[in-house]
Amino acid sequence: MNLKYTYQLREPVQALLQEASRINSYKPQKYWYPLSMATYDIEEILAAVDSLCSFRTTMWEKTDEFERQFGAFAGSPEAIMVNSGSSADLLIAFALINPQTKFLNQGDEILVPSVTWPTQLWSPMMAGLKVRFVDTDPNTLNMDLDDLEAKIGPKTRAVSLVHLMGNPCDMDRVINICQKHNLILIEDCCEALGAKFKGKAVGTFGLTGSFSFFFSHHITTMEGGMIICQDQPLSDLFRLLRAHGWARNAKYAKPESVEGLDPRYMFLNWGFNVRPTELQAGFGLEQLRRLPAFNAQRLQNAVYFQKYLNRYSNIMRLMEVLPDAECSWFALPIMLSPECPFKKEDFLAYLEEQGVETRPIVAGNLARQPVCRLYPELQEGDLPGADAIHERGFYLGLHPFEAKKNLDRLAEVFEKFIGKTL
Ligand SMILES: Cc1ncc(COP(=O)(O)O)c(C=O)c1O
Numbered sequence: 001m002n003l004k005y006t007y008q009l010r011e012p013v014q015a016l017l018q019e020a021s022r023i024n025s026y027k028p029q030k031y032w033y034p035l036s037m038a039t040y041d042i043e044e045i046l047a048a049v050d051s052l053c054s055f056r057t058t059m060w061e062k063t064d065e066f067e068r069q070f071g072a073f074a075g076s077p078e079a080i081m082v083n084s085g086s087s088a089d090l091l092i093a094f095a096l097i098n099p100q101t102k103f104l105n106q107g108d109e110i111l112v113p114s115v116t117w118p119t120q121l122w123s124p125m126m127a128g129l130k131v132r133f134v135d136t137d138p139n140t141l142n143m144d145l146d147d148l149e150a151k152i153g154p155k156t157r158a159v160s161l162v163h164l165m166g167n168p169c170d171m172d173r174v175i176n177i178c179q180k181h182n183l184i185l186i187e188d189c190c191e192a193l194g195a196k197f198k199g200k201a202v203g204t205f206g207l208t209g210s211f212s213f214f215f216s217h218h219i220t221t222m223e224g225g226m227i228i229c230q231d232q233p234l235s236d237l238f239r240l241l242r243a244h245g246w247a248r249n250a251k252y253a254k255p256e257s258v259e260g261l262d263p264r265y266m267f268l269n270w271g272f273n274v275r276p277t278e279l280q281a282g283f284g285l286e287q288l289r290r291l292p293a294f295n296a297q298r299l300q301n302a303v304y305f306q307k308y309l310n311r312y313s314n315i316m317r318l319m320e321v322l323p324d325a326e327c328s329w330f331a332l333p334i335m336l337s338p339e340c341p342f343k344k345e346d347f348l349a350y351l352e353e354q355g356v357e358t359r360p361i362v363a364g365n366l367a368r369q370p371v372c373r374l375y376p377e378l379q380e381g382d383l384p385g386a387d388a389i390h391e392r393g394f395y396l397g398l399h400p401f402e403a404k405k406n407l408d409r410l411a412e413v414f415e416k417f418i419g420k421t422l
Helices: 011-024 042-053 061-074 085-096 119-126 145-151 171-180 232-242 278-312 344-353 384-392 404-421
Strands: 078-082 109-113 130-134 156-162 184-188 208-212 225-229 316-318 332-336 393-396
Touching (some): 011 042, 061 078, 061 208, 061 225, 061 278, 078 085, 078 232, 078 278, 085 119, 085 184, 085 208, 085 232, 119 130, 119 156, 130 145, 145 171, 156 171, 225 232, 278 316, 278 332, 278 404, 332 384, 344 393, 344 404, 384 393
Parallel strands (some): 109 130, 156 184
Antiparallel strands (some): 078 225, 208 225, 316 332, 332 393
């Protein structure tokens, strides 16, 4: 049996994989340079097994502890774990229009990025807000802040920002714009765990921050996500929205007793059920310990590959990071220049054939997705920056393991193609 891992998993995990492959006839991976690699080891597996063996699988102490430690890492007093980054975005949107907060009314306009993961848009739409696309800067891959200012109209009440690919936005300017126009700011940090602007963690500039722990992200809990906020009553609203609106989930609110009502089944608000399991939280606790080393290694690998790409800066380059920003590199996003002598499609087909997995930069220009035909508010006019990313951008994986050998091999693969076309 042939397991192809560049990162050497520890022996107990190897043994488990061997056993699993015996049962499941494990197939070796198609790519030697995949989009993402397993970042968990025996400790995460044991943490999950511990929850199973103690029959405490639903949200419990490990979730509390993971939330506490995550909040400390992310610079936030309140952290609420959910079952995905999309669920974090969903609860944030529903908190904005909740009668308890009245931050926004249904029908209010919220400005959203044109290049991001689409659930960042679906969430406010599902909550009855009107989204409007803002163009994207093809250099930083973040919101074009000139276009953001230009799009602010009489109905605009909020901005939903994303720090794409771990690259922090210019938060001085964003805050300035939001203050000037009295706009609520929410930050999607699902690709940016550990990123900072002028030393301040992303997700702590706005009212809320959302994070994702999907398999390929900075840390994984298999599936999972987190909301951070500064405010106790708001954090309690998230706890209610996370689990049925159920009073027992509030941490700070002490509901008055209601005559004739059993307090064990008391509901203070409406809500979903997007709770995480203890298995996910146990994973998260172990992953959080590894995170500083992971992020340092990702940065080192990105810088290493950047040095190689610099020699071709007239035809392709990585995204631009602002001088005040500490990027928490999520992947290797590459933009071909308009002068590039070859077609993106040809290059990607070649990379795939060579065993290098590729993807578009998130979903490209979202306004070009078929879903937009269903919703008139998603039919936006010109988005030239997002179009440039759609047409000339793609990304490769970036792994949190020592990878010089792999990056040299990747450079050789690039070299072969580029050498032929120049
Ligand atoms: C920017 C952004 N927002 C939201 C999400 C949704 O997170 P999840 O996949 O955990 O639902 C992702 C996922 O990749 C993302 O990249």
